[in-house]
Amino acid sequence: MKATVLVSGGAGFIGSHVTVELVQAGYDVVIADNMSNCDETNYRGVCSILGKELPFVRMDFCDKEAVRNLFAKYPIDAVIHFAAFKAVGESVTNPLKYYSNNLESFINLLEVAVEKGGCNVLFSSSATVYGEPEKLPVTEESPRMPATSSYGNTKQMCEDILRDSVAAYPGIKGIALRYFNPIGAHPSALIGELPRGVPNNLVPFITQTAAGIRECLSIFGDDYPTPDGTCQRDYIDIVDLAKAHVAAVTRMLKDKMEAGYEIFNVGTGRPVSVMELVKAFEKVNHLKLNYRIAPRRPGDVTAIWADPAKANEKLGWKAERSIEETLESAWAWEKHIRNIK
Ligand code: UD1
DSSP states (O other), X not given: OXXXXXXXXXXXXXXXXXXXXXXXXXXXXXXXXXXXXXXXHHHHHHHHHHTSOOOEEEOXXXXXXXXXXXXXXXXXXXXXXXXXXXXXXXXXXXXHHHIIIIIHHHHXXXXXXXXXXOEEEEEEEEXXXXXXXSSSSBOTTSOOOXXXXXXXXXXXXXXXXXXXXXXXXXXXXXXXXXXXXXXXXXXXXXXXXXXXXXXXXXXXXXXXXXXXXXSOEEXXXXXXXXXXXXXXXOXXXXXXXXXXXXXXXXXXXXXXXXXXXXXXXXSOSXXXXXXXXXXXXXXXXXXXXXXXXXOOOTTOOSBOOBOOHHIIIIIOOOOOSOHHHHHHHHHHHHHHHHTOO
């Protein structure tokens, strides 16, 4: 019998790509989303790619009764929890919004899982937990640094909530995946990132600038102690990232875990600077981007990239798409949603 995976936040950027890969790997998927930060575009795209409608429940994980009803209705074997607010800046100006939503939704999910006698829970964490690392690349053993935003703090707290729940409640198993910088879109260009308003993240800002929606990209700082003075990140292709989730869920369901709670970095191991990324985008898509050097953005770390060896070895997963393919897919997606030929 096929296992059923609940994907909370499944209509969003990462959730939609993970749903596609799960179904293509043979899992049944139930999507649950409150649509607070997206429209139906990605859900529709997922159904088009897969050629079928998937069960979709519009609900909020802060509503515990709704979570109970969901678990009563579907035979859920594993949950991948994406449903959360994710705007770093907003989390600093409105921390309570982030603490109440991101923590309550996750706690509700775990409480209902405990009521049901257990569940495999995959939590969507972030490299933000490493802060400004002293040693690069970062391994899962690298120290977590005090979070610089409430968003980052909710990621750390949810990791701890999952770790402690695994230790306390029989039947709960957990994996936290720490993503580096997910970018790009599905090769079909039917699903991708759809930020509301002015994008905070680099690649959506680049594609919107190329599309003429934004006038000019600001490169935040060129005086960092890096080879070209701009910050370095580990940009991970969204489809590669999605495949790491399939590998992690399969590890849980097949009882291959070495501990009840495990953490994996999901990155390429390759640092890319902002300037390198901009140049690669221009080259692969044959266009010129309007950009300027601007002051540093407060809160940015100088450089961070992953040591993905643990995920490579234990999950049997490796990032495969080149940065060029990924940047091509990001532009193909932007053109698709803006009707650019
Ligand atoms: C941020 C969050 C991370 C979150 C991720 C989502 C922090 C410290 N970082 O990562 O937790 O998971 O977003 O993808 O909480 N840049 C520009 N111009 C722009 C936008 C960005 O130069 O208009 C630069 C930034 O200075 C940075 C790089 O591009 O060096 C990447 O920025 P961004 O895409 O926002 O991701 P992070 O800040 O790394």
